[in-house]
Amino acid sequence: MLLQDKTAIVYGGGGAMGGAIARAFAAEGARVHLAGRTLAKLEKVAAEIDAASVAVVDAYDADAVNEHVASIEGRIDIVFNAVSVRVKQNVPLVDLSVDDFVQPVEDAARTNFITSTAVARRMIAQRGGVIMMLSSSAARESGADFEMGGFSLACASIECLTRALAGEVGRYGVRVVALRPNFTPDTHPEWNIPDDGLDHLIKGTALRRLPRMAEVGATAAFAASDHAGPITGAVLNLSCGAVVD
Template sequence: MLLENKTAVVYGGGGAMGGAVARAFAREGATVHLAGRTLAKLQKVAEDITTNGGRATTALVDAYDSDSIAAHLASIDGPIDVCFNGVSVRETQDIALVSMSVEDFVRPVEDAARTNFLTSTAAARRMIEQGRGVILMLSASSARESGFEMGGFSLACASIECLTRTLAGEVGRYGVRVVALRPNFTPETHPEWNLGDDTLKPLIAGTALGRLPKLSEVAGTAAFVASDHAGAMTGAVVNLTCGAIVD
C-alpha cells in the first residue's frame, strides 16, 4: 500500500473532495484524522473508512482559525506525514467583474489564502521537526483559464498555486514536500446541482480528453503524490484538468 503506517490530516474531511481523498488515503494504509466544522459529515466519512477496514478519527476544527488548528495537531501523537486541505471557499460567480463589488471579489481570495496558509504552515512546523512530510493543497483549472464570470475564484486558485511554490522553496531543505492538485470541474463534488448535459458541454468541449475528471482520479492522485513514489516532486502543480489546461 502506498501510505502504509502513515498519518494524514485532512481538512474539510467531510466534504465531497476532502472525503474522497481521505478514503483514498485510508485505502492505501494511512491513519486519517478528519478535521472540519460539521461533525455529522465527518462521522459519515469516518464510518465509511472504518467499515472498510481503515483507521480514522474526527474532530471539529475551524481551518480558518490558527488556535483551532494548533490544538488539533497537538492532540495527534507521533509524526504527521501528510496534510491535505480540501476546505471550500466562499465565492460569488455568474457576475461580470465590472459589475462585482470588491467585497465579493476579494472574499474567496482571502478565504483561500487564509485557510491554506494556516493549515500548511502549522503542518510545516511539525514536519520540519520530524525531518519529513507532505503538504497538499487543492487548486482548480480556473487558476490558468480565461474564465467567464468566475469572480475572485480564479485569483484564489492562483494564490494557492503561488503559496505551493513559495512554501516548497522554504521547507524543502528540511525534507518537506509541497504540491498542489489542479483538477477541472469535478461533477461529483456537486450532485445537488443536478447538472444536465447542456450545462457541462462547454466544459467538456474545452478538454483534450472530451470529459471531466472523476473524483476517484483526483483522490487517487493525491494518494500517489503523498507517497514515497513521488518523493522527488515538490513545488509542483499536478494537472488533472483532462487537458483543459495544457502545460
C-alpha cells in the same frame, strides 16, 4: 500499499472532495484524521473508513488548527487542505464589488497558510512530510467563457503558496504539492445536471471529459507517497487538458 503506516490529516474532510481524498488515503493504508466544521458530515465520511478519527476544527482559526495539530501524537506524514472558500460567480468583474472579489482570495490564502504552516512546523522537526493543497483549472483560465469572480485569483494564490513554501521547507525533507482538477461533476450530485449540461466544459478539454473525484483522490495518494519523492513545488494538472502546461 502506497501509504502504509502513514498518518494523514484532511481539513475539510467532511466535504465531497475532502471525503474522496480521505478515502483514497485510507485505501492505501494511511491512518486518517478528518477535520472540519460539521460533525455529522465528518462522521459520515469516517463511517466509510477504518479507524478514522474526527475533530470539529475551524480551519480559518489558527489557534484551533494549532491545537488540533498538537493533539495528534507521533508523526504527521501528510496534510491535505480541501476547505471550501466563499465565492460569488456568474457576475462580470466590472460589476463585482470589491468585497465579493476579495473574499475568496482572502479565504484561500488564510486557510491554506494556517493549515500548511501549522503542520510544517511539525514536519520540519521530524525532517519529512508532505503538504498538499487544492487549486483548480480556474487558476489558468480567462473569464472569456465563465465569470469566476475572485475564484481564479484565489486558486492562483494557492499555487503561489505551494511554490513559496516548497522552497522554504524542502531543505528539511518536506514536500509541498497542489492538485489542479477541472470541475468534477460527481462533487455535486444534488445539482441533477442533465446529460448535455456540461458540454460547454467538456468541449474545451483534450480528453473530451471531466475528471472524477476518485481520480483526484488516487492522484493525491500517489503524490503523498514515497513514489513521488522528487515532486515538490509542483501543481499537478488534473484538468483533462482544459489547461495545458
